[in-house]
Amino acid sequence: MTTQTVWRKPPFIKSPAVRWVFYIAVAAYVIGTIATLPIDWERTAQGLTRAQRIFSGAFPPSFERSGLLISGFMESLKIAILATTLGMILSVPLAFMAARNISPKPVYLLGRGTFILARSFHPVIVAIIFVKAVGFGPLAGALTLTVYSIGFVAKLLAERIEEIDFGQVEAMRSVGASFFSTMVYAILPQIMPRLVGLGIYQLDSNLRASAVVGIVGAGGIGATLANAFGRYDYDFALAITMVIVGAILISEAVSGMIRKRMT
Amino acid sequence: MLEIKNLVKRYGKGAPVLKDLNLSVEGEQLMSIIGSSGAGKSTLLRCVNRLVEPTSGSITLNGTDFTTLGPKELRRARRRVGMVFQSFNLVDRLSVMENVQSGRLGYISTWAAVTRRYPAEDIERAFELMERVGIAQYADKRADELSGGERQRVGVVRALMQRPEILLADEPTASLDPKTSEQIMSLLRDLARELNLPVIINIHNVTEAKEYSDRIVGMRYGRIIFDDKPAALDAAQMDEIYAGTPSEDRQEMGAIA
Structure with a gap:
């Protein structure tokens, strides 16, 4: 008897028949979809010239109304900072509630449920609801991004809490520490780097998102951008877009630097 | 003085890890608990301050019964x-x-x-x-x-x-190199004497246990089968402590299976 010399990685789907039927079905669906999509090539061609007009109208970008631009941007920044702060403050207790290893089951389910609800809608949809509820302007934006922050930060923080070294909690229990002291001494130091990292990332992300939710009326530079488009001021719109991109680049660089120092 | 009476600990519905265990630790002495993995050493230690909840029995430290305390009293008691x-x-x-x-x-x-x-x-x-x-x-x-x-x-x-009125050490030297391990053992022995503090140590290293303790307790399958001065621990008893399942428990396990 000779030793086996050929080895192949077992395929993901074992039965060859099922495997090939699956591949062919996927290919057929993709081809079918492309064939039946209602794409009107004539209109697309017309649209191209329109796009060309928009882009040529956008050059050179106009910074004439820079006062409007700056006030819009500052509003976005305020919205982002307020939403991040509020979101972080609300996320920490929520994350503790939603950590399986330290919370009793009903509290855990309540915590999980809260941020699953916060995560289930895209910020634009939440923004539309808040604009209806509290009217146009930055308050709607700040509330939207707070909800958005909670959904993201609380979930990731809760997962970090579930990964902690439980020995430290045990040690604090063994000295007779209260529940709150145990959290502050045994859990908080372990999740602190993640907490700071998430805060910086969220500020970044909120600044970006504030431009989007502004378009549906939640204030900030997004509102300025929507107005510029509405008035066919394409050169001003380009200027706004450039400022947004610039701001994101700067915040990206700064948060990268801070995160590097943290660890 | 620590007095453990009829202590039973059972995880879920399985066979008990601690089987009707009795032990008393008096005054200033360094006591080592030896036994193979799974003998229940760690569970025994953790039952004392109720990091592990005992199933039945009583644990009394200088007059306080730890097993009956409510959450708040337990926190106060754990300080000791x-x-x-x-x-x-x-x-x-x-x-x-x-x-x-x-x-x-x-x-x-x-x-x-x-x-x-x-x-x-x-x-x-x-x-x-x-x-x-x-x-x-x-x-x-x-x-x-x-x-x-x-x-x-x-x-x-x-x-x-x-x-504290008593110090529990759950394999305090198992993560250390031999030299450091000896330093920690002698530190624990010296502190026990200086502070008149009874110390209970779970330990795998029998040589260290014999060298540093005043008393050795040998555990096997949830029971204490040896309890004496280190000098009294001979090869035959060592074999018994680290041997396989004792016959009485073998029947018990057979009945479960």
């Missing part, structure tokens, strides 16, 4: 029992001083704990103890910057900060 862990269980990202002071968390207010405003006498005692075990120069260092032996010294000082 110091514990040292195999993996040290220090808060890595906090300074050595904060780790040492965390031994006082059962005494000081939560506000004082959060703001790190430790009482002057606690700071004084912390420096005295750290000086005694040779880690005072590390007070402001982060705990994860220390070596294994130094970290276990922090663990010991943290437990002593409680002014």
